[in-house]
Amino acid sequence: MNGRKNKRTIYLEDKPRQQAQQELLEQCSIERNVEYIASQKAVGRVTAFPIYASLSMPHYHASAMDGIAVRADQTKSAHEQQPLLLKKGDDFVFVDTGDPIPDGFNAVIMIEHVNEVDTDTMQIIEPATPWQHIRPVGEDVTYGEMLFPQDHELRSIDLGALLAAGIIEIPVLKRPTVSIIPTGNELVYPTLDVSPGDIIEFNGTVFASQVEEWGGCAKLQDIAVDDWEAISESLMKASRESDVVIINAGSSAGSKDYTAQVINELGTVYTHGVATRPGKPVVIGEIDSTPIIGVPGYPVSAYLAMEWFVRPLLCQYYGKKEPKRNTVRVKLGRRIVSTMGAEDFVRMNIGYVNGQFIANPLTRAAGVTMSLVRADGLLVIPPEQLGYEQGEEVDVELLRPLPEIESTFMFSGSHDLMIDILRSCLRKEHQRDLSISHTGSMSGILAIKNEEAHISGVHLLDPATGIYNETYVKQMLPDQDVVLLPFLKREQGLIVNAGNPLGVETIHDLTNASVQYINRQRGAGTRILLDHLLKYEKIDVEEVNGYEREMFTHLSVAAEVRSDQHNVGLGIRAAADAMGLDFIPVAEENYDLLMTRAFYESESGQELINTIESESFRQQVNQFDGYRLSEDREPRFYRS
Ligand SMILES: Nc1nc2c(c(=O)[nH]1)N[C@H]1C(S)=C(S)[C@@H](COP(=O)(O)OP(=O)(O)OC[C@H]3O[C@@H](n4cnc5c(N)ncnc54)[C@H](O)[C@@H]3O)O[C@H]1N2
Numbered sequence: 001m002n003g004r005k006n007k008r009t010i011y012l013e014d015k016p017r018q019q020a021q022q023e024l025l026e027q028c029s030i031e032r033n034v035e036y037i038a039s040q041k042a043v044g045r046v047t048a049f050p051i052y053a054s055l056s057m058p059h060y061h062a063s064a065m066d067g068i069a070v071r072a073d074q075t076k077s078a079h080e081q082q083p084l085l086l087k088k089g090d091d092f093v094f095v096d097t098g099d100p101i102p103d104g105f106n107a108v109i110m111i112e113h114v115n116e117v118d119t120d121t122m123q124i125i126e127p128a129t130p131w132q133h134i135r136p137v138g139e140d141v142t143y144g145e146m147l148f149p150q151d152h153e154l155r156s157i158d159l160g161a162l163l164a165a166g167i168i169e170i171p172v173l174k175r176p177t178v179s180i181i182p183t184g185n186e187l188v189y190p191t192l193d194v195s196p197g198d199i200i201e202f203n204g205t206v207f208a209s210q211v212e213e214w215g216g217c218a219k220l221q222d223i224a225v226d227d228w229e230a231i232s233e234s235l236m237k238a239s240r241e242s243d244v245v246i247i248n249a250g251s252s253a254g255s256k257d258y259t260a261q262v263i264n265e266l267g268t269v270y271t272h273g274v275a276t277r278p279g280k281p282v283v284i285g286e287i288d289s290t291p292i293i294g295v296p297g298y299p300v301s302a303y304l305a306m307e308w309f310v311r312p313l314l315c316q317y318y319g320k321k322e323p324k325r326n327t328v329r330v331k332l333g334r335r336i337v338s339t340m341g342a343e344d345f346v347r348m349n350i351g352y353v354n355g356q357f358i359a360n361p362l363t364r365a366a367g368v369t370m371s372l373v374r375a376d377g378l379l380v381i382p383p384e385q386l387g388y389e390q391g392e393e394v395d396v397e398l399l400r401p402l403p404e405i406e407s408t409f410m411f412s413g414s415h416d417l418m419i420d421i422l423r424s425c426l427r428k429e430h431q432r433d434l435s436i437s438h439t440g441s442m443s444g445i446l447a448i449k450n451e452e453a454h455i456s457g458v459h460l461l462d463p464a465t466g467i468y469n470e471t472y473v474k475q476m477l478p479d480q481d482v483v484l485l486p487f488l489k490r491e492q493g494l495i496v497n498a499g500n501p502l503g504v505e506t507i508h509d510l511t512n513a514s515v516q517y518i519n520r521q522r523g524a525g526t527r528i529l530l531d532h533l534l535k536y537e538k539i540d541v542e543e544v545n546g547y548e549r550e551m552f553t554h555l556s557v558a559a560e561v562r563s564d565q566h567n568v569g570l571g572i573r574a575a576a577d578a579m580g581l582d583f584i585p586v587a588e589e590n591y592d593l594l595m596t597r598a599f600y601e602s603e604s605g606q607e608l609i610n611t612i613e614s615e616s617f618r619q620q621v622n623q624f625d626g627y628r629l630s631e632d633r634e635p636r637f638y639r640s
């Protein structure tokens with residue numbers, strides 16, 4: 001056995017996902033088990049058998065109104081010109097809504113249609129029809145009637161019907177036990193105390209929540225180390241104790257990826273590798289009729305694989321169709337390429353700009369959890385499709401409700417921490433979200449030009465004039481009616497490690513051999529500022545170590561600086577502060593907001609302006625060093 005233990009399994013299949021799913025459902029199923037629970041606690045549970053009423057509702061003839069109970073045939077002569085007098089006890093009885101109708105009476109007249117002559121005498125001017133305003137026995141539910149078929153998922157209103165119909169306890173399907181085994185020597189339980197190489201175990205919690213949402217009872221097991229015996233022991237134990245077992249990671253081609261081999265040794269492997277990107281290294285098998293699903297390690301792949309192979313098992317158990325997401329037709333802002341022969345799942349950012357849904361792909365890296373957190377939709381590209389062109393229209397599965405997407409402002413432009421603050425203020429003041437793409441100032445201007453964003457944030461210095469933004473806006477948007485709204489003044493400077501261990505003082509120090517510079521991406525205002533400063537100081541970019549190393553945000557530059565004593569970056573003071581780093585100011589710059597005039601003047605545009613002008617936003621901006629709101633906030637209009 002030893003020889004096999006360290007062998008790599010590199011030949012993964014590319015089985016179509018639907019085939020793998022169909023085979024799984026044909027080969028495996030969860031045995032149906034029934035339990036009786038209190039009806040009061042049954043919301044979300046699924047009936048195991050048809051449920052029949054034990055009582056009628058109402059179970060007596062009940063008055064439907066406040067008024068008087070009468071005998072209908074005694075009231076026939078009542079007329080406006082010939083009012084009829086009724087005597088209490090003989091001719092009528094007072095009843096309130098819900099009261100039983102006394103024997104011998106068969107109609108109710110509403111109190112407002114009755115004239116009181118004295119306490120014992122009432123006058124009516126219209127006859128009553130038999131059974132008017134009476135809820136007969138069983139009006140709602142009749143004894144013996146089927147309330148719910150089997151496999152019905154109980155909702156809140158259903159519990160009312162159950163209790164009224166005398167069902168105190170109800171047979172429901174037991175929630176299948178789903179064990180989750182995280183594997184990997186590098187995994188640690190959630191903590192702040194991490195060393196390089198440690199990976200916080202969080203997939204298990206995501207899976208457990210998914211399982212609970214789908215009606216399973218999740219059992220998150222201890223982390224299993226990458227060791228044949230440990231994994232096989234954990235798998236055997238879990239397969240005896242549960243209805244389904246999920247084993248996470250160790251499914252790919254790494255030297256310690258044993259999952260498939262262990263399942264094969266203990267039972268049968270049906271599938272190893274599906275034709276999806278991400279999510280390929282899935283393992284599907286069984287041990288003693290317990291389905292075992294080996295889910296890839298990367299969080300995005302893992303989340304999707306759970307939906308593809310664990311949810312169907314639970315749906316099958318509950319006799320339920322798999323839920324389908326709603327879709328929306330969007331125009332693609334960028335070209336998207338896809339692998340031939342494999343289904344691609346692309347997380348998308350969707351915006352509603354100028355009456356049209358426009359979508360752009362988020363990162364494709366399956367290790368980036370936030371790409372799924374931030375995604376508004378999922379573009380599923382079929383295996384035979386090589387991708388789509390920019391501007392093409394496609395259907396995207398929705399991960400957020402459409403009205404929420406419709407009301408979200410799209411921001412694309414330079415990264416700034418105050419944009420996050422603006423987002424949270426917009427949420428609070430106008431229940432509106434702001435979707436933020438850190439694309440840099442130049443791309444931000446292009447996004448306004450291409451109607452892909454409502455708002456852009458720009459800080460672009462024109463070296464010739466020393467003026468910010470205006471030159472670029474005029475040049476890049478010559479025929480558009482746009483507004484540049486002065487927004488922030490902020491300090492830019494060199495971000496160095498705490499205590500400035502390299503003794504950096506000026507931009508010239510970037511040429512020191514001990515300095516490793518962390519740059520920003522092309523088109524970013526900070527990059528343009530650096531280039532300008534270098535040129536002004538007559539420093540060649542070749543002399544700056546690390547010039548080609550690009551990061552996309554101030555915070556990621558700061559995080560890089562913190563990771564190594566030799567690293568230095570250029571960025572805003574707030575980013576240095578946020579990471580406990582030192583800051584050497586080099587410039588104060590204008591960070592302005594750009595939008596179309598139509599948006600600026602629209603009702604929703606005014607919500608943005610109100611938020612910027614709000615006391616709460618100003619207070620929050622003032623809490624950050626190195627920032628102030630521009631004193632002059634008069635909008636500048638540009639038109640062709
Ligand atoms: N040479 C190849 N390398 C890789 C391939 C391949 O085909 N050839 N496939 C890549 C793909 S695609 C994926 S997905 C991953 C899957 O690898 P494993 O399932 O073997 O998982 P690990 O390598 O153990 O972990 C990968 C990665 O996933 C994260 N992770 C794992 N467990 C957890 C957890 N419980 N909580 C949170 N995060 C977890 C973590 O970032 C791991 O580093 O392999 C590629 N490599």
Ligand code: MOO
Pocket residue numbers: 276277278279280281296298301302366367
């Ligand atoms: O297949 Mo992996 O699951 O692409 O990320």
